[in-house]
Amino acid sequence: xxxxxxxxxxxNPEFYINLQLGGVPVxxxxxxxxxxxxxxxxxxxxxxxxxxxxxxxxxxxxxLSTVLVLDGDFINVFVLALLIAASGVVGNTFGYWFGAxxxxxxxxxxxxxxxxxxxxxxxxxxxxxxxxxxxIFARFLPIIRTFAPIIAGVxxxxxxxxxxxxxxxxxxxxxxxxxxxxxxYELFIKEFDIDLKSHIEKIIIGIVLITTVxxxxxxxxGNKVTEEEFKKEATDDDDNENPGIFxx
Numbered sequence: 001x002x003x004x005x006x007x008x009x010x011x012n013p014e015f016y017i018n019l020q021l022g023g024v025p026v027x028x029x030x031x032x033x034x035x036x037x038x039x040x041x042x043x044x045x046x047x048x049x050x051x052x053x054x055x056x057x058x059x060x061x062x063x064l065s066t067v068l069v070l071d072g073d074f075i076n077v078f079v080l081a082l083l084i085a086a087s088g089v090v091g092n093t094f095g096y097w098f099g100a101x102x103x104x105x106x107x108x109x110x111x112x113x114x115x116x117x118x119x120x121x122x123x124x125x126x127x128x129x130x131x132x133x134x135x136i137f138a139r140f141l142p143i144i145r146t147f148a149p150i151i152a153g154v155x156x157x158x159x160x161x162x163x164x165x166x167x168x169x170x171x172x173x174x175x176x177x178x179x180x181x182x183x184x185y186e187l188f189i190k191e192f193d194i195d196l197k198s199h200i201e202k203i204i205i206g207i208v209l210i211t212t213v214x215x216x217x218x219x220x221x222g223n224k225v226t227e228e229e230f231k232k233e234a235t236d237d238d239d240n241e242n243p244g245i246f247x248x
């Protein structure tokens with residue numbers, strides 16, 4: 001940062017992974033917080049989730065050495081993925097609690113930089129289509145994964161069922177991306193003599209495109225619930241004890 005701080009760094013996952021404070025690496029703590037924030041705070045939708053985890057797999061040894069020094073390549077990747085999965089579980093749990101306590105407030109809240117009601121509506125539609133499994137699917141979809149646990153809390157999803165989906169989805173998400181990043185990096189080095197660390201920008205763009213395609217396709221369908229319809233549906237749900245979004 002010799003040339004000064006560039007705000008565009010905030011959307012670059014490599015910035016967080018290599019971040020140092022007073023010369024002390026803090027990347028692992030920042031990564032864990034971002035995973036928590038993206039899945040537990042509605043303000044976290046703009047954070048680089050999937051690309052961050054993929055790059056964390058590439059930098060797994062450097063990240064984990066900040067808190068633990070473990071012998072063995074596999075164990076380093078495994079422990080890192082486990083820590084991130086745990087952070088995701090805590091984040092989703094917080095989001096569920098927030099949704100359960102603040103559902104009515106979110107319905108009435110006006111749009112701000114940090115909060116967009118359309119994302120809440122899109123997440124609601126996602127739940128209507130997939131039910132409880134939406135917790136698992138949402139983990140791999142930017143924006144939706146931020147609001148999914150909040151919506152689960154708003155509609156009163158059974159706590160035990162939510163925690164089951166929460167744990168399964170967190171493990172699948174973290175282990176898939178962390179292991180993919182780590183072992184694809186090794187594969188490209190050994191087989192093609194290509195250092196993926198030299199192509200970070202391309203990797204980020206590729207992951208962003210792959211993870212946002214489902215959202216773009218869904219938007220192009222045009223079968224959206226309008227805000228007025230959403231409010232009416234929420235009102236109707238208030239008149240019933242069971243909104244019927246989740247299967248028994």
